Each structure stands twice: as C-alpha cells, then as structure tokens.
Amino acid sequence: MILTLVVIAILVGATLTFFHLPYSKTKSKFHLLAEERLSTSSPLEGVFTASDWESLPPSVRTYFESSGFTGQPKMSSMKAEFRDVPFLLSGKSLTIDYTQYNFLQPIERIAWIDTSLAGVPFEGLDTFLAGKGGMKGVLGKLFPLFDQHSQELDQASLVTYLSEVLLFPSAALESGIVWNPIDDTQVKATLSAYGLSVSGWFQFREGGESVSFTTDDRYVVESDGTSRQVRWSALMDNFKVVDGIRQPTRMRAVWHEKSGDVVYFDSDNLTLHYR
Numbered sequence: 001m002i003l004t005l006v007v008i009a010i011l012v013g014a015t016l017t018f019f020h021l022p023y024s025k026t027k028s029k030f031h032l033l034a035e036e037r038l039s040t041s042s043p044l045e046g047v048f049t050a051s052d053w054e055s056l057p058p059s060v061r062t063y064f065e066s067s068g069f070t071g072q073p074k075m076s077s078m079k080a081e082f083r084d085v086p087f088l089l090s091g092k093s094l095t096i097d098y099t100q101y102n103f104l105q106p107i108e109r110i111a112w113i114d115t116s117l118a119g120v121p122f123e124g125l126d127t128f129l130a131g132k133g134g135m136k137g138v139l140g141k142l143f144p145l146f147d148q149h150s151q152e153l154d155q156a157s158l159v160t161y162l163s164e165v166l167l168f169p170s171a172a173l174e175s176g177i178v179w180n181p182i183d184d185t186q187v188k189a190t191l192s193a194y195g196l197s198v199s200g201w202f203q204f205r206e207g208g209e210s211v212s213f214t215t216d217d218r219y220v221v222e223s224d225g226t227s228r229q230v231r232w233s234a235l236m237d238n239f240k241v242v243d244g245i246r247q248p249t250r251m252r253a254v255w256h257e258k259s260g261d262v263v264y265f266d267s268d269n270l271t272l273h274y275r
Contacts, residue, residue: 026123026138030112033127034101037077038275041103044074044170052173057181059204060172066208067246069169075274078102078168082251082271087115088264094122098267102161104170106130107193109161126157131194133157135221152219152227159198162191163213163234166202167247167272210236210248220255231256238268247272 048069053061064070082098100111113124120140127134133153137145165172180188185206190199200215213234219227232255236248253265 024121024123024141026125026136026141027112027114030099030110030125033110033129037101037103037108041076041105043275044076044104047071047073048169052169056172057179057187059181059185059208060166060179060187060202062208063166063204063210064169064172068241068244072245073274075168075170076104077275078164078171079273079275080164080167080270081273082267083269085265085267087113087266088262092117098265100126102164102168102171104168104174107158107161107171107174107176109157128154128157128161131158131196148221150221150227152229153221154194155196155198156218156221158191158193158196159200159215159217162189162198162200163215165189165191166210166213166236168274209239209246212236242272 048064048071050065050070053064053070056064078101080100080102085096085098087094087096094115094117096113096115098111098113100109102109108130109126109128111124111126113126115122117139123138123141125134125136125138131154132149133156134147134149135153136147139145161171162177165177171177176191176193178190178192180190182188182201185204187202187204188199189202190197198215198217200213200217202213203211205211214231215233216229216231218230218232220230221227232253235252235254236250238248238250239246240249247270249270250268251265251270252263252267255262255264
C-alpha cells in the first residue's frame, strides 16, 4: 500500500511538473506554421497613399484616411495579441490568451488559444491554410479533445478573415474583395478565394470609426463536430492612437442566437504588429 501511494504521488508530481513546463507541441506547431509563412512571404514595397483608397466606398475610404494609414508602410502580414480575455467555451467561462497571424499572399490565418480547464492546460489551434479550415483542442498538452474539419469550417474561417481586413489594410485592397455601399455608414463586402465566397456588412460611425462586422456565413461548431448556421458579429470600440494609427482596443465576438445575443469573446487589450 505504501509503495502504491508513493508511485501515485510520483506520477501526480511528474504530471504537474509537465503541465508547468513551457514546452507545448501545439504551441510549437503554431510557431512553426507562423515562421514558415513569415519566412516565405514577400514583403510589400512602398507606403499607402491617398490613391490606394480611391476605389473604396466613401465610408471605408474615410476609415483608412482618418485612421492614419496613409503614409504607413504596406504590410504582408498582421499579428494580433489578446491577453486575459473572458471567453465562453461550450458554455463554460474561461480566461484565455489568444494570438493570431493573418497573411496576405496567399490568404491564410492561424490562431493559438492558451488557457486551462480545472487547472489542466488546454490549448486550441485554429487554422485556415490553402483554403481549408481546421479547429483542434488539446488537453494537458497531450490529449486531443477534438480535431475538426468541414466545408462549413472552411467558410467560417474565410469570413473570419474578412471580418478583420479593416485592421489589415493590405488585405482590404486585395482584388478578391468586392465592396458595395449600402448607405453612408454601411458597406457590404464579399470575399472570394479558394472557390469560396463569403459576405458581411461593415458598419461605421460618421467620423470614420468602424463599429461592427456582421455575417450570416459563420457556423457554431459544437464539440461533437455538428454545426449550426448562426448570425455572427465582431464588434469594435475604444479607439486609441498607437504608433500613429487609430485602432480599436476592445474587440468582442457575438453569436446572435434566437434566445438572445451571446458574447463569447470580450477583449480590451488588442495589440497589433505588422510586417
């Protein structure tokens, strides 16, 4: 009995030590994917000029002009970091760190989620690579909880990329996006890539600040792999000037369920990096 207890204590101690080690296969995979793309993506030359915005609808043009992007270097990738974000996962409240990269040529997106469930590390890896979306969850750094791929996830990943193009103006100027003004403060955007086509509506304030992006082209993907098409919005607020560029510091993601809106991501500390 004593020997059994000693063995159990050793196993528990080793497990807890492993959980606190900085190494993670999922995190390493995320960084490997990022470095591969950063090392092969061709940097864009020059800076944004007033002529770059001329073909855009007035409200989108005003957004980029008033945000201070004119005169800034053009970028081929964007890194966004969020820390200590309130997050809902399958109805459970968590606090997560979230890091993502968006790439331009080709259009790709990867994101890494770092949190814990009942004290056990939980990591998520979301990918949109070569037109295919993927969503993987790993518990305890070793045990896959889900690894999902589907046409619905391909579409949802591409429309998520579209929702973020105002933060990544090089992407907003790509020929794959068609902009159609609805009125003075609302524009419909349609992105076509990889044989997919997704759309959504950007809403702006009169001063040029972006308020929201809303789409019907996203799906709630359950942990068992089933999915439901639900209206989705990304909300932007609390704009501040950082390194000469006005950007939102609060970002929220909302599912508009029939029973009411569900805010499942609510960050107030967005940090952006371009290259």
